[in-house]
Every structure is written in C-alpha cells, then in structure tokens.
Amino acid sequence: MALFSRKQKTAVGLDIGSGLVKVAVIDHGGAEPELARVAMVPLLADAIVEGEVMDPAIVSDAIRAALSAAEVNPAAVATAVGGRDxxxxxxxxxxxxxxxxxxxxxxxxxxxxxxxxxxxxxxxxxxxxxxxxxxxxxxxxxxxRDLVEAKLRVLEEAGLTAAIVDVDSFALHNAFERSHPEAMTGVVALVNIGHESTNINIVEDGVPVLTRDLNVGTRRLREDLQRDLGLSAEEAKAVLDAPDRSTALDTVLVARGEEIAVGIERAAAFLASASHSQVQVSSVYVCGGGARTPGMLDTMGARLRVPIVLATPLANLTAREGAFESLDAEAVAPLFMLAIGLALRGPG
Ligand SMILES: Nc1ncnc2c1ncn2[C@@H]1O[C@H](COP(=O)(O)OP(=O)(O)OP(=O)(O)O)[C@@H](O)[C@H]1O
Ligand SMILES: [Mg+2]
The missing domain is CATH 3.30.1490.300 (Dna Ligase; domain 1)
Structure with a gap:
C-alpha cells in the first residue's frame, strides 16, 4: 500500500579520484537526507593522470567494484569534472x-x-x-567538452548514465555548506588534498569566489619519501597512512604542507588585488586523503597562523548503521566530501 511504503529516493554520488574511486549513497526519503552507504576502491597507478583517464577499462572496472561494494546498482549517478580544463x-x-x-x-x-x-x-x-x-x-x-565527454564515456563503459555532471568545486561546496554552516560567514578556504591534486576554494560569506588547483597530493608525498629516504612504495605508503606522525615525514611534510599553504596565500592575494580590498582568510577547512596525513594540518597551521579544521561531511549528516561497513568512519569520512556533496543534490 502506497501509504506505508516509504518511497526509495536514493541518490548515488560518484567521485572518480586518481587514487580512489568513491561512492556515496544518500537516502532522500526521510525528513533529512541520510548517508546510507559509502565505498571506496583503489585505482591502479596511472589509470588517471592529471585528471585525464588513461585507461578507461581499469577506471570503469573500479567504478563497478565500488558500486558493488556499496551494494547499489543504479542506472544513473551524479559525478563531476574538475582540474585545469x-x-x-x-x-x-x-x-x-x-x-x-x-x-x-x-x-x-x-x-x-x-x-x-x-x-x-x-x-x-x-x-x-x-x-x-x-x-x-x-x-x-x-x-x-572533451573532458565532459571522456567522463561520460567511462560511465557508459561501466553501464551507467550521468544524472548530473557537476563541477568538483561546486559539489565540494555543497557538502561543505551542509556540514560546516559556521564557515559560511567571512572568508574561509576549503581545501581538498587528494592523491594527485589539491583543490583550493575560497568562500566569501558562503559564496565560492575562487578556485585553484595545485599539482600536489599524497602521491607526491609518497614519491618524496621514496626519493629522499630510499623507502619502497609500500613503506612510504605505510608512513603516510599511519595514525601517528613519524619523524620520517618531517621534511617532506614541511615542503609540501608549505606548498599548499602558499597556494592558499596566493589565492587570497589574487582575490585581494582583483577586488581592491583586504582579503583575510580566517580559517582553513581541509578534506581529502591528504587531510589524514599525520601532521599535515599542523604544518599548514604553522605557516598560515589561522585555525585549520579537519572538514568532515558527517558534521551535520546522519550515517545509517553500517554505512561505512568495515571502514573506520571517522578516519575516512573526510575523503567522501565530494561524493557526498554530489549525492546530497538528490535523486534525478
Ligand atoms: N584510510 C585510508 N584509506 C585509503 N587511503 C587513505 C586513507 N587515509 C588517507 N589515505 C590517503 O588518501 C589518498 C586518496 O585521497 P583522495 O581519495 O582524497 O584522493 P583522490 O580523490 O583519489 O585523488 P585526486 O582528487 O587527486 O584525483 C590515498 O592515496 C592515501 O594516501
Ligand atoms: Mg579527489
């Protein structure tokens, strides 16, 4: 009977990252959206380079694997494009x-x-x-157009259509707006540190006013560790994914953390000169895998001298029991900001 059957109104957000393909499923059937399920699947190295899909078959396999891990089989997903194009x-x-x-x-x-x-x-x-x-x-x-069409082709190869092709920074902003309403006044930076790239968004009174990408992410940190300390790829990854900061990380972290901090300073300086006004970033919110690198937030804070906050989509969103399955929800939630921002747009 229709009266009692709660209509399924789920939306699936798909974030095709260069390191991890991430899926977030949000149920819009209730009074408030609820995070029903997330899943992530690592992507083989170099399947996506500088935002360009090098190997569509590998990427579409990872998409299928992520959807199946999330136990959904949607016809359409919300996804996004970003980067320098x-x-x-x-x-x-x-x-x-x-x-x-x-x-x-x-x-x-x-x-x-x-x-x-x-x-x-x-x-x-x-x-x-x-x-x-x-x-x-x-x-x-x-x-x-090439970029958008390439995304659509990968989806097609995975047997999917696009409900929406959003822009990375808008989808991030969407999740950010919901999870961190306190950041919607004044000038703040929202920074997504991924595997290959870092996306900096300056938000002024809740309005995204500038977005910039840097070619730095956890992959670069791993390569630094391999080169500077002679570690294997696995050893370097273990250092980066460890819960605590190891001294091995000190130099590379300072160099890359500062590179990101300088990127934020430059973005703010650019805005100031364009608007002929003082633009003072009052706090920085950080998400993405790089936000989990032990010591990253401290390093950025030491340079920028403003509060650095770990942004999480769960700050104002209920996750259903078992939504993260075997994943550590607190540890990985910041990686799902973009996928959740996409799924929050709603079904269809
Ligand atoms: N619990 C975790 N599980 C897996 N990876 C983690 C974890 N914590 C931190 N990481 C790091 O996060 C990185 C992936 O981050 P993220 O998913 O934000 O990048 P991406 O979206 O794939 O990359 P990009 O946006 O640059 O294309 C991994 O390369 C890894 O170094
Ligand atoms: Mg990413």
Missing amino acids: VIVKKIIIDRVKASQVQELMRWEAEQHVPFDMDSVELDFQILDPEADDEQMRVLLVAAK
Missing part, C-alpha cells in the same frame, strides 16, 4: 533578467575563458538573484 570565474555584469544571462554568458566567456569557445560547455549561476542593485554577480563555468 574547468574554469570557474566570478564576474560582475550590469543586472539583466535571469533569462537574458544565458545569452550574455557566451560573450563574457569569450573575454574570460582562455579556451576555444567551440569546444567548451558553458554554465552559470547567478549569485545574488534576489538583490536589486545595478550590478549582478554571476559565477561562470566553462568546461572543455
């Missing part, structure tokens, strides 16, 4: 009707996006639709 830019234009923005965006994109206009997908979001001042703030998104 995606440009997100906040622009200010004279206020026009929402219906007119679309037309303007192509022209604006030609001014702001260094890609060939015939090969990009454009999208936009009006940041202040309710305001009535003379100018309006619009977030312009341009993604190289």
Whole structure:
C-alpha cells in the first residue's frame, strides 16, 4: 500500500579520484537526507593522470567494484569534472533578467575563458538573484567538452548514465555548506588534498569566489619519501597512512604542507588585488586523503597562523548503521566530501 511504503529516493554520488574511486549513497526519503552507504576502491597507478583517464577499462572496472561494494546498482549517478580544463570565474555584469544571462554568458566567456569557445560547455549561476542593485554577480563555468565527454564515456563503459555532471568545486561546496554552516560567514578556504591534486576554494560569506588547483597530493608525498629516504612504495605508503606522525615525514611534510599553504596565500592575494580590498582568510577547512596525513594540518597551521579544521561531511549528516561497513568512519569520512556533496543534490 502506497501509504506505508516509504518511497526509495536514493541518490548515488560518484567521485572518480586518481587514487580512489568513491561512492556515496544518500537516502532522500526521510525528513533529512541520510548517508546510507559509502565505498571506496583503489585505482591502479596511472589509470588517471592529471585528471585525464588513461585507461578507461581499469577506471570503469573500479567504478563497478565500488558500486558493488556499496551494494547499489543504479542506472544513473551524479559525478563531476574538475582540474585545469574547468574554469570557474566570478564576474560582475550590469543586472539583466535571469533569462537574458544565458545569452550574455557566451560573450563574457569569450573575454574570460582562455579556451576555444567551440569546444567548451558553458554554465552559470547567478549569485545574488534576489538583490536589486545595478550590478549582478554571476559565477561562470566553462568546461572543455572533451573532458565532459571522456567522463561520460567511462560511465557508459561501466553501464551507467550521468544524472548530473557537476563541477568538483561546486559539489565540494555543497557538502561543505551542509556540514560546516559556521564557515559560511567571512572568508574561509576549503581545501581538498587528494592523491594527485589539491583543490583550493575560497568562500566569501558562503559564496565560492575562487578556485585553484595545485599539482600536489599524497602521491607526491609518497614519491618524496621514496626519493629522499630510499623507502619502497609500500613503506612510504605505510608512513603516510599511519595514525601517528613519524619523524620520517618531517621534511617532506614541511615542503609540501608549505606548498599548499602558499597556494592558499596566493589565492587570497589574487582575490585581494582583483577586488581592491583586504582579503583575510580566517580559517582553513581541509578534506581529502591528504587531510589524514599525520601532521599535515599542523604544518599548514604553522605557516598560515589561522585555525585549520579537519572538514568532515558527517558534521551535520546522519550515517545509517553500517554505512561505512568495515571502514573506520571517522578516519575516512573526510575523503567522501565530494561524493557526498554530489549525492546530497538528490535523486534525478
Ligand atoms: N584510510 C585510508 N584509506 C585509503 N587511503 C587513505 C586513507 N587515509 C588517507 N589515505 C590517503 O588518501 C589518498 C586518496 O585521497 P583522495 O581519495 O582524497 O584522493 P583522490 O580523490 O583519489 O585523488 P585526486 O582528487 O587527486 O584525483 C590515498 O592515496 C592515501 O594516501
Ligand atoms: Mg579527489
């Protein structure tokens, strides 16, 4: 009887990372969304390099394995694209009707996006639709079509379609908004330190205003350890994934932690010069596998001298009993920020 059958309204978020393929399943059937299940599957080295899928078969196998580990069999998933072939830019234009923005965006994109206009997908979001001042703030998104199509092909090979192809930084922001509402005032940085790359997002009063990618992540740390200390790949990985900081990590951590900290400083400085104002990042929220590297947050804090917070999607989201199965929920939750941000968008 329909009255008593609670409609299944699950959404599946798929984060195809270069180190781990991650799946998050969220049940939207209740009063509040609930995390029903997560799973992650390691990806073989070099299957994805600099955001580009080198080996579609390996990646689609890992996607199938992650879905099966999460015990779901969806027809469509929400996924995202990111990296240097995606440009997100906040622009200010004279206020026009929402219906007119679309037309303007192509022209604006030609001014702001260094890609060939015939090969990009454009999208936009009006940041202040309710305001009535003379100018309006619009977030312009341009993604190289090749990148989007490559993602769709990998999904297709895994027998899936895309419910949404989002932008990494937006999906992250979506999870962040829900889990850390306290970060929605003032200027904060949300940083996702992954396997290959680090994504820095500056958020001003809850609005994402700048995103930057750095080519540094846990893979680079592992390579540093191998090169500097002569460790094998397995030994280096053990040092990185250990619960406590080992002295072996000291030098590489300082170098890479500072590289990320400098990236944040530069992003803030860029914003300050673009807006001719003081931009002071008051706190930094960090997620992704690199946030779990012992000592990473301390190293960043020592340089930036602002509070560094471990961001977790579970800060304001209930996880169903057994959602993490054999995984240590507290340890791995920060890795699922993006997948959860995608699944939080809802089914369909
Ligand atoms: N409990 C854990 N299990 C597995 N990996 C972990 C764990 N804790 C930390 N890590 C580290 O997290 C890294 C993966 O992080 P993450 O999933 O954020 O990267 P990714 O999304 O695959 O990479 P990218 O975003 O750069 O493409 C692993 O390479 C590993 O070093
Ligand atoms: Mg990632």
